[in-house]
Amino acid sequence: MSSEKPNPQTLGFRARRQYNVARSRRLDSQQETRRRQTLASTPNPGADDLNQKQFDELLLWLNPDREKAAAKYEWIRKRLIKIFVSRGSPTAEELADRTINRVAQKVPEIRDSYVGDPAHYFYGIAKYIWHEELRKQIVPVLAPPAPSVPTKDKERDYACLEKCLRELSKTDRDLVIAYYQQEKTAKIDHRRKLAEELGLSMNGLRLRAFRIRASLFKCFEICRSATG
Amino acid sequence: MNEVAAEMIVVITSQPMKINTKDDAVLRKYLLGNLSIEEQEDIELWLMSEEDAYDLLEAVEDDLIDDSMAGRLTEHDLDAFNNHFLAAPERQRKLQFSRAFKRALAAALQPAPTPSAWARFLDALRYRPALAYAGSALVIILVAGSLWSLFTVGELQRELRSTTAQLADVGRDRDDLKRQLQQSQAATQTLETQFRALEASIPPTRSPSAPVLLAVNLIPGITRSSNDVPKVMLSPNTSLVRFSLALLDDNFPAYNVSLADADSREVWSQNKVAATDSRDGKAVEITVPATVLSNGDYSFSLTGMPASGPPESIGRYYFRALR
Numbered sequence: 415m416s417s418e419k420p421n422p423q424t425l426g427f428r429a430r431r432q433y434n435v436a437r438s439r440r441l442d443s444q445q446e447t448r449r450r451q452t453l454a455s456t457p458n459p460g461a462d463d464l465n466q467k468q469f470d471e472l473l474l475w476l477n478p479d480r481e482k483a484a485a486k487y488e489w490i491r492k493r494l495i496k497i498f499v500s501r502g503s504p505t506a507e508e509l510a511d512r513t514i515n516r517v518a519q520k521v522p523e524i525r526d527s528y529v530g531d532p533a534h535y536f537y538g539i540a541k542y543i544w545h546e547e548l549r550k551q552i553v554p555v556l557a558p559p560a561p562s563v564p565t566k567d568k569e570r571d572y573a574c575l576e577k578c579l580r581e582l583s584k585t586d587r588d589l590v591i592a593y594y595q596q597e598k599t600a601k602i603d604h605r606r607k608l609a610e611e612l613g614l615s616m617n618g619l620r621l622r623a624f625r626i627r628a629s630l631f632k633c634f635e636i637c638r639s640a641t642g
Numbered sequence: 643m644n645e646v647a648a649e650m651i652v653v654i655t656s657q658p659m660k661i662n663t664k665d666d667a668v669l670r671k672y673l674l675g676n677l678s679i680e681e682q683e684d685i686e687l688w689l690m691s692e693e694d695a696y697d698l699l700e701a702v703e704d705d706l707i708d709d710s711m712a713g714r715l716t717e718h719d720l721d722a723f724n725n726h727f728l729a730a731p732e733r734q735r736k737l738q739f740s741r742a743f744k745r746a747l748a749a750a751l752q753p754a755p756t757p758s759a760w761a762r763f764l765d766a767l768r769y770r771p772a773l774a775y776a777g778s779a780l781v782i783i784l785v786a787g788s789l790w791s792l793f794t795v796g797e798l799q800r801e802l803r804s805t806t807a808q809l810a811d812v813g814r815d816r817d818d819l820k821r822q823l824q825q826s827q828a829a830t831q832t833l834e835t836q837f838r839a840l841e842a843s844i845p846p847t848r849s850p851s852a853p854v855l856l857a858v859n860l861i862p863g864i865t866r867s868s869n870d871v872p873k874v875m876l877s878p879n880t881s882l883v884r885f886s887l888a889l890l891d892d893n894f895p896a897y898n899v900s901l902a903d904a905d906s907r908e909v910w911s912q913n914k915v916a917a918t919d920s921r922d923g924k925a926v927e928i929t930v931p932a933t934v935l936s937n938g939d940y941s942f943s944l945t946g947m948p949a950s951g952p953p954e955s956i957g958r959y960y961f962r963a964l965r
Contacts, residue, residue, distance in 0.1 A: 493696055497686050499730040500673060500699075506730060537690045541683070568741070575742040579750075591750045594708070594743070621694060624701035627743070634739045 464518045472518040475525050476532055490514075490533050494540050501544060509547060513540045574637035578630050586626045593623035669702040674722035703733070707740045856883040856932070859922070860959035862890065866904075866939055872961045880932045887944055887959050892917045892924040894946035898953065899928050904939040914947060935963040 464472075476490075477483035494513055498506035517539050528535060579587055592608055609619040671677045672685045689695045709715055710723050728734050858874050865871075874883060887899070897917065901910040910930055917924045926944060942959040 490690070493689050496689065496696060496699065499732060500675075500686075501682075502675060502726050502729045504729055504731065506732075531691065533690045534687070537686060567738075571738055571742040572745055575739070575746050579746060591747060595747055595751055617698070620701050621697050624697055624704060627704055628697075628700060630743070631736065631739050634742070635735065638735075 464515050468518045468521070471521045471525075472514075475521045486532075487514075490536050493533070494536060497537070497540060498544065503544075503547070509540070509543055513543045516543065570641055571634070571638065574634050574641065575630070577637060578633035581633060582626065582630070590623055590626040590630070593619065594627070666702055666705070669699055670706055670719075673699070673703055673706055673727055674719055675726040676719075676722055703736070704740070707733075707737055708744070710737075711740060711744055855929070856880050857886065858883060858961065859886045859888065859920075859925075860942065860961055861888045862944075862957040862959055864960050866941065866960045868960075871939070874935070874961050874963050876932055876935060876963055876965045878965075882929050883932050883935065884927065884929045885942065885959075885961075886920055887926045887928070887942055888920070888922060889917055889924040889926065889956070894948055894954070894956075896947045897926045897956070898945040898947055899926060900943040900945070901930060901934070902941055902943060909940070910934045935965075937965050938963060 473480055473483035473487065476486045491510055491514060494510035495506045498509045503509055513536060517536055520539075524535070582590070589608075589612075593605060595604070605616065605619060609616050612619060612622075614622065668677070668681070669685065672682060677685065685699075689699060706715075706723065706727065710720065715723055728737065856874065856876065858872065860872060876883070895916065896914040898913045899911060899915055900908050902908050912928050915926050915928060917926050919925075920927070928942075939960065939962050941961070944956045944959065946954040946956050948954065
């Protein structure tokens with residue numbers, strides 16, 4: 415839509431060039447901050463720029479309450495990234511932002527006629543963007559096998575994880591260790607017993623353990639970027 | 643674009659879910675890129691619809707990474723894991739994290755061979771809130787009880803100290819009294835000794851109802867036949883008779899006194915008696931037991947005992963004893 419050069423009057427989301435560590439960290443660990451940033455709406459201009467008016471209309475379409483609209487925006491963006499990652503894209507964040515910008519440009523046309531969850535519309539556009547991407551790259555860029563990590567880095571990683579484990583509450587630490595400790599069949603029995611003790615369903619326990627592990631991962635990422 | 647979008651809207655809103663998104667195996671296949679396009683879109687639509695879908699998919703992702711590290715993936719899955727799943731840098735970082743996490747889990751489990759009874763108790767509390775509340779209440783009661791006990795013990799200790807101090811005072815008083823008693827006993831003993839000594843110096847028979855001592859002054863020059871012979875009245879209680887033999891001149895340092903009855907038989911004597919000053923001048927005073935006297939005439943014979951030279955008879959002193 416806009417091949418014009420960035421200028422101060424043009425406000426929009428930059429199509430991210432890289433799905434890098436810093437961006438991911440900001441996404442995951444500072445969701446609230448990002449929501450605030452979304453509300454402030456001062457993204458950098460880029461190839462698929464959208465202006466302030468378009469952005470405001472997008473938020474309004476998501477929800478008349480601007481706070482709720484920002485939360486929904488982040489909710490959708492996180493899932494779009496996951497979809498592109500799962501489809502094997504190494505530039506998932508960029509594709510997600512391109513999807514959002516494309517939807518924002520279409521909002522004036524569809525807002526009166528569209529019926530249903532806006533997230534589903536985003537998903538439809540995401541599939542279209544993915545096909546565009548496939549057409550551009552006949553063979554998707556696949557990451558090489560994960561390289562073996564040098565011992566020095568392993569020690570750094572382990573130190574970071576120990577630090578992050580210490581920062582957890584004792585209850586969460588015990589739970590995450592207990593949940594992931596057993597192997598195979600013993601693991602299932604163990605988790606069932608743990609779920610009974612906590613008064614949770616197996617799925618509830620799984621989500622709780624995952625969320626603790628996810629918070630550990632966020633802490634780990636911050637620690638690694640600080641020490642690396 | 644408009645046509646594409648519109649078409650997709652129709653497709654999205656009309657297509658029913660065909661697969662079980664809660665099946666881990668299906669989600670794993672999705673993550674490994676092993677689903678058909680239709681199945682893949684079902685999963686993604688579920689992801690864009692359900693609140694917990696994102697977290698559940700991430701949880702499966704974590705399990706997949708754990709399984710890959712534990713060597714639990716088939717060759718086909720491992721190939722898909724390396725070439726498809728790890729395409730995103732985020733997943734490579736997750737793999738690194740999971741390696742460290744696995745090591746931390748192993749380390750966390752190693753030093754806990756058998757949880758202590760106390761640890762098991764704490765675990766039980768953590769997972770059973772009602773038990774934890776009951777435990778907290780018990781702890782509060784125990785703490786309150788302990789404080790009360792401490793207070794009571796403190797009070798008892800204060801009372802004990804006070805009583806001990808009082809006992810010490812009583813002990814000191816007792817020692818003082820004991821010392822006074824000993825002094826008193828010693829004084830009594832001394833007095834008894836003195837009393838005994840005094841008693842020993844006094845003749846034993848004495849009647850409190852009659853005069854113990856009878857004093858009689860005798861003068862020389864009175865003959866036995868004279869009517870003026872002094873009479874000494876002896877009552878039954880008279881135990882001693884003190885005679886004062888008046889001297890005309892005191893020329894001797896000592897005198898011998900001899901008492902004789904009417905038959906001139908000596909019944910009593912005393913030697914080397916010094917003269918003393920009396921109301922009427924010099925005299926030789928002697929005390930004679932009343933028992934030697936009975937009714938009849940008696941006379942003292944007084945002999946002067948010079949410092950050197952022979953004794954010198956001074957005179958006789960007559961008297962009549964009457965009972």
